[in-house]
Each structure stands twice: as structure tokens, then as C-alpha cells.
Amino acid sequence: MGTTAGNECYGDVLFAASCASESERLEGLARAFDPASRQDLLALGLNAGWTCLDVGAGTGSLGGWLASVTETADQVTAVDRDSRFLGPLAAQGVNVIEADIADPDFHPGQFxxxxxxxxLMHLRERNGLLPRLASWVKPGGLLVVSDSLAVGGETSPHGPYRDTVTALWRMLAEEIGTDRHCAGQYPQVFTGLGLRDIGMRAHLPVAGLEAGFTRFLTLTLQQAKPRLLAAGLPAATYDQALLHLEHPLSRELFFAMVTCWGRTSAIRR
Ligand SMILES: C[S@@+](CC[C@H](N)C(=O)[O-])C[C@H]1O[C@@H](n2cnc3c(N)ncnc32)[C@H](O)[C@@H]1O
Incomplete structure (x- = not known):
């Protein structure tokens, strides 16, 4: 896939699944957020027999859990642009699809x-994709989208950490189109899509206290290092930020996971 300036996508180079540390980075993300996601989905009534689509399934940790809760692995579908980490999920009977969700020819069915x-936070076309995701929900079914709301990193009292996180968010926005605040807009967008019973919840992990989140953050910064230095972040600042994250007494914020959900009308007009 092309990576000329301004059209690089998540996973082309930055956070590519071919990177040696990418599965460990995504496992750290899953360890940090799976418990909150599972709690939210159970509270929304997830139950045996539901058909489910996990979009951008990563390492498949939630897809595997969805298969066990719904007791119907073959009614769970996991889609990712790069499905190399989803072999174990396919072996479990989950329907694994390698596809780009922005591809107009991709029609996974209804769930x-x-x-x-x-x-979606990493995709420039996120606003156009939300109606597409909603169109894949059966009448009366649920759309559940979690993304980041950047909190605390850019205002940290630790200067090198603050400067490094600020440089990271700026670089991600410029190079792959990441929106670190997009989750805050979802209730309004969901209302515009005609969804009902709209809800929202936030979960804010702490780097230094939660091993999975700390590992995810460290590996994210390590993968981003060449871009951050090329963008002008001093190497000494970067090194101090990484050392700070390794210190047993460090307690830092990075982002909250904000989950927004809504239900489609029971009758499609
Ligand atoms: C940050 S990871 C999140 C993984 C997983 N959803 C989780 O929360 O643990 C983003 C995932 O979305 C996938 N992805 C990115 N762009 C995509 C696209 N256009 N179509 C399908 N998957 C995409 C990536 O390959 C990656 O697995």
C-alpha cells in the first residue's frame, strides 16, 4: 500500500503487524482494556446466540471472548486489514476475514x-465509516465503538514525558490521521445516525500501575521513536521519558477509553 506523504495509513509502516513488537504491543492494549470492554458488553445484554462483528480485531482477544459468551463461534466474525494474529481465533471456529473496512465492496452482513x-480514531475517513458500521447492525441491534480521549499526558508535570506524549499525538495526527479526541464526539454522531438508547462510559488506566498499559505505552513510543526524532523531539527528552516510564514510582496518564453505544431502530425504514 502506498505511503506517500499525507496518505499513510495505520499499519502501513507505523504499527505494522510485521513489526517484531506489534503483537506484544496489542496484547498490552488488550490486557489494559479487555476487562472494561467485557463489563460494558455484558451490561448491554450480550448473551448466548448473538451474532457479532469485531471490527479491527487486532490479536483477537475480544473476538475469542465474544465466541465463548455467545456460545456460537461460527456466528462471530472478526475482520482486520491484517489478519496474521487471528489464526488461533479461526482455529476456534470464528469467521476471520482479512479486509479493509473502508473498501466499498466489503459487505460482512448484519449482526x-x-x-x-x-x-476509527486512526482512520481519516472515520465519519464516513460510522454510517457503514451502523448499516451492518441488524434492526434493534447494537453499535459499540470505543476510542481514545487523550487525558493527562500533555499536561503531565514530568517535562520529558509531557513533551514526548505531545510530540507523539502530533506526529500521529499528521502522519496517519489519528484523532486523539474523536470518542467525545460519538454521542452526537450516533444521534445524527438515528440510533437510540445512546450511552457512554469511560475507563482511564494509569501507566506505572497497570503492567499491560505500561507495556503498550512503552512499545508505542519505541515504534514511534524514529518519527518523533525526525519531527524534532530531542533524543535526550525521549530517553528521559522512557526511563521515567520504567521507574517503579512513575504514575502517568495517556488516554481514557471512551465507549459509546446506540441501538438501531427495530424497524428499518
Ligand atoms: C489499535 S489496534 C486495535 C486492536 C483491537 N481492536 C483492540 O482494541 O485490541 C487497530 C486494529 O485495527 C486494524 N485496522 C486498521 N485499519 C483498518 C481498516 N481500514 N480495516 C480493517 N482493520 C483495520 C489494525 O490492523 C489493528 O489490528
Whole structure:
């Protein structure tokens, strides 16, 4: 896929699944957020027999859990642009599809639950994709989307950490189109899509206290290092930020996961 300036996509180079540390980075993300996602989905009524689509399934941790809760692995579908980490999920009987969700020819069908976590925030075409995701929800079913709301990193009292996180968010916005605040807009967007019973919840992990989140943050910064230095972040600042994250007494914020959900009308007009 092309990576000329301004049209690089998540996973082309930055956060590519071919990177040696990418599966460990995504496992850290899953360890940090799976418990909150599972709690939210159970509270929304997820149950045996539901058909589910996990969009941008990553390592498949939630897809596997969806298959066990719904007791119907073959009614769970996991889609990702790069499905190399989803072999174990396919072996479990989950329907694994390698596809780009922005491809107009991709039509996965309709599901009781369409779930996407930390995917749309990285896609420039996110606003056009939300109606597409909603169109894959059966009448009366649920759309559940989780993305970040950047909190605390850019205002940290630790200067090198603050400067490094600020440089990271800026670089991600410029180079792959990441929107670190997009989750805050979802209730309004969901209302515009005609969804009802709209809800929202936030979960804010702490780096230094939660091992999975700390590992995810460290590996994210390590993968981003060449871009951050090329963008002008001093190497000494970067190194101090990484050392700070390794210190046992460090307690830092990075982002909250904000989950927004809504239900489609029981009758399609
Ligand atoms: C940050 S990871 C999140 C993984 C997983 N949803 C989680 O929360 O643990 C983003 C995932 O979305 C996938 N992805 C990115 N762009 C995509 C696209 N256009 N179509 C399908 N998957 C995409 C990536 O390959 C990656 O697995």
C-alpha cells in the first residue's frame, strides 16, 4: 500500500503487524482494556446466540471472548486489514476475514452487535465509516465503538514525558490521521445516525500501575521513536521519558477509553 506523504495509513509502516513488537504491543492494549470492554458488553445484554462483528480485531482477544459468551463461534466474525494474529481465533471456529473496512465492496452482513475498539480514531475517513458500521447492525441491534480521549499526558508535570506524549499525538495526527479526541464526539454522531438508547462510559488506566498499559505505552513510543526524532523531539527528552516510564514510582496518564453505544431502530425504514 502506498505511503506517500499525507496518505499513510495505520499499519502501513507505523504499527505494522510485521513489526517484531506489534503483537506484544496489542496484547498490552488488550490486557489494559479487555476487562472494561467485557463489563460494558455484558451490561448491554450480550448473551448466548448473538451474532457479532469485531471490527479491527487486532490479536483477537475480544473476538475469542465474544465466541465463548455467545456460545456460537461460527456466528462471530472478526475482520482486520491484517489478519496474521487471528489464526488461533479461526482455529476456534470464528469467521476471520482479512479486509479493509473502508473498501466499498466489503459487505460482512448484519449482526446483533457491531463492535470496534481503537480503530476509527486512526482512520481519516472515520465519519464516513460510522454510517457503514451502523448499516451492518441488524434492526434493534447494537453499535459499540470505543476510542481514545487523550487525558493527562500533555499536561503531565514530568517535562520529558509531557513533551514526548505531545510530540507523539502530533506526529500521529499528521502522519496517519489519528484523532486523539474523536470518542467525545460519538454521542452526537450516533444521534445524527438515528440510533437510540445512546450511552457512554469511560475507563482511564494509569501507566506505572497497570503492567499491560505500561507495556503498550512503552512499545508505542519505541515504534514511534524514529518519527518523533525526525519531527524534532530531542533524543535526550525521549530517553528521559522512557526511563521515567520504567521507574517503579512513575504514575502517568495517556488516554481514557471512551465507549459509546446506540441501538438501531427495530424497524428499518
Ligand atoms: C489499535 S489496534 C486495535 C486492536 C483491537 N481492536 C483492540 O482494541 O485490541 C487497530 C486494529 O485495527 C486494524 N485496522 C486498521 N485499519 C483498518 C481498516 N481500514 N480495516 C480493517 N482493520 C483495520 C489494525 O490492523 C489493528 O489490528
Amino acid at each position: 446483533d452487535l457491531v463492535h470496534a475498539r481503537f480503530v
